[in-house]
Amino acid sequence: MPKPLTRAEIEKIFEAFSLHDPAPKGELDYVNxxxxxxxxxxxxxxxxxxxxxxxxxxxxxxxxxxxxxxxxxxxxxxxxxxxxxxxxxxxxxxxxxxxxxxxxxxxxxxxxxxxxxxxxxxxxxxxxxxxxxxGQPTIAVDTHLFRVGNRTGIAPGKTPLAVELALLKRVPKHHLLHAHHWLILHGRYVCKARKPECYRCIIAEWCRYPAKTAG
CATH class of the missing domain: 1.10.340.30 (Hypothetical protein; domain 2)
Incomplete structure (x- = not known):
């Protein structure tokens, strides 16, 4: 089993997400x-x-x-x-x-x-x-977030609820509001299911995924 991520490493990961995209947004259109x-x-x-x-x-x-x-x-x-x-x-x-x-x-x-x-x-x-x-600091675990939580080692879990609860516990409080969007967008566009694009991943140096791909 890969060595678990430390709190300091998780902090670095979310600092990287924050610097890359300070105010992430969902991709669904709505008016209210x-x-x-x-x-x-x-x-x-x-x-x-x-x-x-x-x-x-x-x-x-x-x-x-x-x-x-x-x-x-x-x-x-x-x-x-x-x-x-x-x-x-x-x-x-x-x-x-x-x-x-x-x-x-x-x-x-x-x-x-x-x-x-x-x-x-x-x-x-x-x-x-x-x-x-x-504006509540909740985590909605879809297939992308479930994959990223497990693959990176940020919040391993066998069920979506287990991953959600692990993230609520492990994500630094000051990053919790945006964590949901950062992780889903990361899974959707970079940490893809079949061909993760590790060569352009901003958190690759901390990620525990053993089968990283080259560009």
Missing amino acids: VFTLLVAVVLSAQATDVGVNKATKALFAIADTPEKMVALGEDAIREHIKTIGLYRNKARNVFLLSRMLIEKHASEVPDTREALEALPGVGRKTANVVLNIGF
């Missing part, structure tokens, strides 16, 4: 917290690019729970039919919009418990909304 929530729900097993294409016209006419409910499930489905699992997602978007009206005065709640009670919202989705929409 409600449309952010919808976009994240739609992004499950779909690309951000694909979601953005589908939601451009949708959010132009339905950027509140009331407008989404008025639009109706059938029309929502037509707008998002290019996205995977679009039938279930259209149903969830309609139902969560109705629940926001009925239980939350049309406002997106800012707690994980309340978010996870909404149709189509799991822990990962809730964490993204809490982080981007409300």
